[in-house]
Amino acid sequence: MNWIALKMLTGDQGKYYALICGVTFACLLIAEQSATFCGVMMRTTGLIQDIHGADIWVMNSNVRYLDDLKAISDDAVFRVRGVPGVSWAVNLYRGMGEAQLASGNFQSMILFGVDDASLAGAPIHMVVGKVGDLQIPDSILVDEAGFHYMWPGEPLQAGKVLEMNSHRVVVVGVFRASQTFSTNPIAFTRFSHAILYVPPATRMIPFVLAKSALGLEPADVARRISQQTGLKALSKPDFVWVTMMYYLAHTGVPINFGTTVILGFVIGCAVAGQTFYLFTVENIKQFGTLKAMGLSDRRLVGMILLQSLVVGGIGYGIGVGLATVYGIIARKSFILLSFFLPWQVLAITALAILLISLLSSVFCIRRVLILEPAIVFQGG
Amino acid sequence: MPTDVVKTSGVSCQSVTKEFNRGAARVLALQGLNLQISPGELTLIVGPSGCGKTTLISLIAGTLDATSGEISVLGQDLVHMSKREKTTFRARNVGFVFQQFNLLPALTAAENVAVPLVINGWTKAKALERAAVVLKSVGLADRMHFLPAELSGGQQQRVAIARGIVHDPQLLVCDEPTSAIDAKSGQVVMELIRGLALESNRVTMVVTHDQRVFGFADRIVSMDDGRVSGEQRQTPADANHGTEQR
Numbered sequence A: 001m002n003w004i005a006l007k008m009l010t011g012d013q014g015k016y017y018a019l020i021c022g023v024t025f026a027c028l029l030i031a032e033q034s035a036t037f038c039g040v041m042m043r044t045t046g047l048i049q050d051i052h053g054a055d056i057w058v059m060n061s062n063v064r065y066l067d068d069l070k071a072i073s074d075d076a077v078f079r080v081r082g083v084p085g086v087s088w089a090v091n092l093y094r095g096m097g098e099a100q101l102a103s104g105n106f107q108s109m110i111l112f113g114v115d116d117a118s119l120a121g122a123p124i125h126m127v128v129g130k131v132g133d134l135q136i137p138d139s140i141l142v143d144e145a146g147f148h149y150m151w152p153g154e155p156l157q158a159g160k161v162l163e164m165n166s167h168r169v170v171v172v173g174v175f176r177a178s179q180t181f182s183t184n185p186i187a188f189t190r191f192s193h194a195i196l197y198v199p200p201a202t203r204m205i206p207f208v209l210a211k212s213a214l215g216l217e218p219a220d221v222a223r224r225i226s227q228q229t230g231l232k233a234l235s236k237p238d239f240v241w242v243t244m245m246y247y248l249a250h251t252g253v254p255i256n257f258g259t260t261v262i263l264g265f266v267i268g269c270a271v272a273g274q275t276f277y278l279f280t281v282e283n284i285k286q287f288g289t290l291k292a293m294g295l296s297d298r299r300l301v302g303m304i305l306l307q308s309l310v311v312g313g314i315g316y317g318i319g320v321g322l323a324t325v326y327g328i329i330a331r332k333s334f335i336l337l338s339f340f341l342p343w344q345v346l347a348i349t350a351l352a353i354l355l356i357s358l359l360s361s362v363f364c365i366r367r368v369l370i371l372e373p374a375i376v377f378q379g380g
Numbered sequence B: 001m002p003t004d005v006v007k008t009s010g011v012s013c014q015s016v017t018k019e020f021n022r023g024a025a026r027v028l029a030l031q032g033l034n035l036q037i038s039p040g041e042l043t044l045i046v047g048p049s050g051c052g053k054t055t056l057i058s059l060i061a062g063t064l065d066a067t068s069g070e071i072s073v074l075g076q077d078l079v080h081m082s083k084r085e086k087t088t089f090r091a092r093n094v095g096f097v098f099q100q101f102n103l104l105p106a107l108t109a110a111e112n113v114a115v116p117l118v119i120n121g122w123t124k125a126k127a128l129e130r131a132a133v134v135l136k137s138v139g140l141a142d143r144m145h146f147l148p149a150e151l152s153g154g155q156q157q158r159v160a161i162a163r164g165i166v167h168d169p170q171l172l173v174c175d176e177p178t179s180a181i182d183a184k185s186g187q188v189v190m191e192l193i194r195g196l197a198l199e200s201n202r203v204t205m206v207v208t209h210d211q212r213v214f215g216f217a218d219r220i221v222s223m224d225d226g227r228v229s230g231e232q233r234q235t236p237a238d239a240n241h242g243t244e245q246r
């Protein structure tokens, strides 16, 4: 009966396209909203993502998320190095610095200080200059968006001069950073410099970056570090997750976006369900005829499910495709747009569309099951 | 014919009633109807609108349940059959021809004719092969791949007749098969139905109020107010007169 179900579905092209449009719309809405939501959530962790090389973050046991800066002791890095399974460990400074521009204006900056010797944790996506230039005394790297923010209209270049905590610093390179919520420029320098560039009160070690030995799971090594040092140690993905969860729990962002995602789902359900239901109602006589001719309920249900799954599948394909295209175009047009389409969003959208398809077919199935086959004799 | 033959291979209705409940209102569509029908002859059911003709053939075809009474069709007791058994019974034994044809608009003529076979578990290829043969027998060999919308009313009804008998059912029920088509097509359709009734010795019932086709019947059963009010046997004008089918 499958070929008959498919022919019934595609036979009336107008209705068929309307159905697919409905599901596509629902899919686009859900995928786009979820992706924007993910993009926004990713911003909360952009600074973690941008620290490359290390796969474990070690911090004060009271730290709840990335921006929650609390000091650890000076010897923490040595204790971490002593934990079996740790390949290497270095200090990472993170704080706020105040920079004075040549124009006299002051500008707050997010300042990272990486290990002097290895520069572990420094950015890798350089636009101007190279990471190694940090070995030059009093040098910093700033992020692309930050550069434009501080020197609007000027081409990206090395050689710009700033003053930080009465130290003259030179911008030797520009890197590309992930998006964050803050408009503050991000700067990288060596650890020994970083603590000179910030006010004395914030001179501390907030993080130790560590790398697990080859073949070991970072999460396992992190657990071992926690046990042996009493510090909080998280694998990079776990720290991303914990930070994201903190923002989820403590800001209004997720609720606002979650509402839109749910709204997308509800509207999608309504639109797709309605069109599919109308499709069934308009074809009720055909189902009645098949029923009268002795088609069992089980096979009728199979036909309807097949029809709705085919429509759901096609609508999903087009919808996700459109969402991707939208993401690409939108990201090109406005830098500030948050859009992130990981496979999880695709999976959730697929699940939602599957649910929509099944939900709407439930109504149709009910309608067809209670149908008296005798209606076929009624004229009209 | 002895009556037990009728009971095993024909249709037998005894004291059949059918009541429809529409909210508080009750409609007694059939009230204690008795009827025997033999296979191998063409039986017309006639009567004024609303007298219960459609209700009667729906009960006999197993698409509707009687309120009370006994109905035996092709030796099977319909009243005590489960819903599922009835569905199987219809698939195997009943052919339908409707006033409005009820072809699936998205399927070609051949595909429409193949549907009952597919319902009975045939593969698509085999069913289409058989459908082609039957379509030829109703004179539509050259319309095989046309969609219903591309056929005239008369041609559509011939496709529907092919679909009604493609699985060789022992019961063929037709509700007003000629009232949506022109007179000439109606004659062709009735000739076909009559030929099929005689050829395979099946029970063939045609509900109609189209006086022009009365001549095709072996037997005409009149109904009034939910009961059989009379009947008449006749020697049919017969299929000698013109078999031109186009």
Ligand SMILES: Nc1ncnc2c1ncn2[C@@H]1O[C@H](COP(=O)(O)OP(=O)(O)OP(=O)(O)O)[C@@H](O)[C@H]1O
Pocket (backbone or CB within 6 Å): B020, B021, B022, B027, B028, B029, B048, B049, B050, B051, B052, B053, B054, B055, B056
């Ligand atoms: N599904 C239903 N619900 C309620 N009443 C019904 C239903 N089907 C038929 N009836 C009623 O039962 C009676 C018989 O209807 P039926 O359709 O059998 O008449 P009919 O002889 O076929 O009439 P017609 O020649 O107009 O087709 C009518 O009064 C009709 O209103």
Ligand SMILES: [Mg+2]
Pocket (backbone or CB within 6 Å): B053, B054, B055, B175
């Ligand atoms: Mg009727």
